[in-house]
Amino acid sequence: MPRVMTYNVHGCVGVDGKLDVGRIAAVIGQARPDIVALQELDVGRARSGGIDQAHAIATRLGMSFHFNSALTVEEERYGDAILTAWPQRLVKSGPLPTPQPLRRLEPRGALWVRIETAAGPLQVVNTHLGLVPQEQKTQVASLLSDAWLGHPQCRDPMILLGDLNATSRYAAYRALARRLQDVQRMAGGGKRPGRVVRTFPSRLPVLRIDHVFVSRSIEATNVFAPDTALARVASDHLPLVVDLTILTPP
16 A cells, blocks of 8 residues: 655745755654655756755665656756655656746656555656646646647556645646546545545645546545644644555455
């Protein structure tokens, strides 16, 4: 039964303005996830002391990782990563499209790995969508195409997770929910029936914009957001953690 986490780490800068990679790693470690999807990581950026944050966090957790740079300026990179201690193979990483009128906005991307679990191979796609509904719709359309989720290799069981910057009222969310299952809407999801797990902002979460979607052969047995004192200060998001069961064919 894998435990997965999606976590926007805000460049490892907490709500107190302090840059602390170790603090982020501690928040992750306390939740004991098997698979971690991170967004907003700095790699070699002057603003964060030139640290490779993906490598630093993975090392502290005893995990391997794959990183996708959504933004590259000379030697500085910024993007998303997937971490796990299980065997993993990079399938694809790359940009997501932005409509022409919005090209000056922050570029976005996605990362797809295949992870070998005790129940067999699991496809995991991590993404961080834009802020504007128009760009989100374009990016989700790309994710649902044969370039990503519609690709023959991206078969069940599969997880799409990340910071979508979209609540359930947004068109981008609804498009994904038509294809996949939102773990918070599945039977057994949540700490108690009917509870909505919100993750942003971390000090007083009121928005559900970090999501985990799964394919038909996966069930969620528990969904929660660690709300310890450390988690509330380490980033402007809380992590979203989900316990999953991968079903075997009858």
